[in-house]
Amino acid sequence: MSLKKIQIGKHNLQNNAFLAPMAGITDASFRKLATRFGAGMVVSEMIASASLAAGQPEMLRRIRASSDDPHIVQLSGNQARWLELGAKMAADAGADIIDINMGCPSKKVTNGLAGAGLMREPEKALRLIETIVSSTDLPVTLKMRLGWDENSINAAQIATSAVNAGVKMITVHGRTRQQFYRGKANWRLVRPVVEAIEVPVVVNGDIVDATSAKEALAQSCASAVMIGRAIYGQPWLIGQIGNALAGKKPINAPTGDDLLELIKTHYEMMLSEYGEHLGVLGARKHLVWYFDAANIKIDKQQSRSLLTNTNPKQVIIMIEQIFSKQKAKAA
Ligand SMILES: Cc1cc2nc3c(=O)[nH]c(=O)nc-3n(C[C@H](O)[C@H](O)[C@H](O)COP(=O)(O)O)c2cc1C
Structure with missing residues (x-):
């Protein structure tokens, strides 16, 4: 399979495997690690433009660049003035590309006709897209689903008008909004979008x-893949898939002391991104995922301490103890 490298504006993407934006997970710390392991592109967590305009600290955290190159800021919203302001604030925060969220299925978001709710209102969606494109010099991309439900699959129509309005790349999650995360993504239904537009x-x-990535590309004829939940506990996965798609030598998943170092580094990064209190809380899910992905079994007592202790130094000591026990068992 030979894939062309993608260029968006003046940005040449490293390879054709991208990290999906995931609110609460793909923060600057995670994106930095994914990039270090060779992800072709990373995107910020969704930033609600109205909350950003109101100066909500969580949105101000999300908009900050890490070492992402390019720094892609994903905006959601249903009002032109907040999206316009959001695009300006993103540019001030160093964004290189603006991504529009038209895929979020959450009721809170779609009830306000933002996220995937916009797929039910293609005219309104188009007006918002045009507003963003005309309010910024930055390239604009779009992420969406197949449609609102199985009776209204309209991704290709929306993609066509979005591209006519100036959108430079489109990501399609192969589910409808009404599916939320149920069932299986339908990669074949992404193909009409590929056939309808000239942009990647x-x-x-x-x-x-890599196997499912190749299958998704074969069925959709898309130019690249985006991976979300499979990265839990394995920030190297996108780089591995990107290399496999480019026919390069695979990156080995870190194990033993290398994995321990990675986990400790990630933990420290989160403490500095969020501050100690929120950093300790936010890092807990990653610790569980790292152990799950590496098949490291921890007993109930260890798990409880790890998930309740609020002292970061003690948490690090616990992680080291889990790894030395694991080493002793393997010896
Ligand atoms: C916890 C979580 C948070 C998400 N947050 C966002 C988001 O902020 N913006 C977005 O466009 N999609 C978001 N998504 C959707 C993912 O980007 C992706 O489209 C979806 O998970 C399907 O890909 P996957 O099967 O590889 O996980 C989120 C998904 C999850 C599970």
Whole structure:
């Protein structure tokens, strides 16, 4: 399979495997690690433009660049003035590309006709897209689903008008909004989007390794893949898939002391991104995922301490103890 490298504006993407934006997970710390391991592109967590305009600290954290190159800021919203302001604030925060969220299925978001709710209102969606494109010099991309439900699959129509309005790349999660995360992503239904437009299309949904990435590309004829949930506990996965798609030598997953160092580094990065209190809380899910992905079994007592202790130094000591026990068992 030979894939062309993608260029958006003046930005040449490293390879054709991208990290999906995931609110609460793909923060600056995680994106930095994914980039270090060779992800072709990373995107910020979704930033609600109205909350950003109101100066909500969580949104101000999300908009900050890490070492992402390019720094892609994903905005959601349903009002032109907040999206316009959001695009300006993103540019001030060093964004290189603005991504529009038209895929979020959450009721809170779609009830306000933002996220995937916009797929039910293609005219309104188009007006918002035009507003953003005309309010910024930055390239604009779009992430969406197949449609609102199985009776209204309209990704290709929306993609066509979005591209006519100036959108430079489109990612399609192969589910409808009404599916939320149920069932299986339908990569074949992404193909009509590829056939309808001239800009690169990225296929997303249920891609977990190089084999499923190749299958998703074959079924959709897309130019690249985007991977979300499969990265839990394995920030190297996108780089591995990107290398496999480019026919390069695979990156080995870190194990033993290398994995321990990675976990400690990630933990420290989160403490500095969020501050100690929120950093300790936010890092807990990653610790569980790292152990799950590496098949490191921890007993109930260890798990409870790890998930309740609020002292970062003690948490690090616990992680080291888990690894030395694991080493002793393997010896
Ligand atoms: C916890 C979580 C948070 C998410 N947050 C966002 C987001 O902020 N912006 C977005 O466009 N999609 C978001 N998504 C959707 C993912 O980007 C992706 O489209 C979806 O998970 C399907 O891909 P996957 O099967 O590889 O996980 C989120 C998904 C999850 C599970």
